[in-house]
Amino acid sequence: MTYPLTFYVDSLPDGFAGMANGPVIRILKSHKDDVGLYQHELEHVKQWFRTLGIHPILYFFSDTYKLWSEVRAYKKQAACYPDDRKPRFARFIATKYNLSITEADALEKLR
Numbered sequence: 001m002t003y004p005l006t007f008y009v010d011s012l013p014d015g016f017a018g019m020a021n022g023p024v025i026r027i028l029k030s031h032k033d034d035v036g037l038y039q040h041e042l043e044h045v046k047q048w049f050r051t052l053g054i055h056p057i058l059y060f061f062s063d064t065y066k067l068w069s070e071v072r073a074y075k076k077q078a079a080c081y082p083d084d085r086k087p088r089f090a091r092f093i094a095t096k097y098n099l100s101i102t103e104a105d106a107l108e109k110l111r
């Protein structure tokens with residue numbers, strides 16, 4: 001069963017195929033069948049519930065929290081595919097989130 005607040009949309013900010021904002025998941029229609037992407041965004045929704053809604057504040061103000069949050073989400077995502085996508089996700093973590101981390105260090109955290 002798909003989490004009920006999941007919406008399939010035509011566009012998202014450049015470079016993103018899925019997003020979670022609070023309890024709401026948005027995924028590009030072109031990625032509707034990407035179970036890993038869905039699990040990634042679902043993990044962020046769980047983080048939002050677990051932090052009683054302050055997840056976006058922690059995410060915005062703490063790079064340590066943001067890194068922890070993305071590493072967890074990408075680990076969930078990587079587990080959904082038969083091939084090893086961790087190197088690719090490590091590149092995303094090192095380049096798409098304004099985090100001071102190298103690709104190699106991000107990969108280390110995903111392993």
Ligand SMILES: [Zn+2]
Pocket residue numbers: 040044069070073
């Ligand atoms: Zn994420």
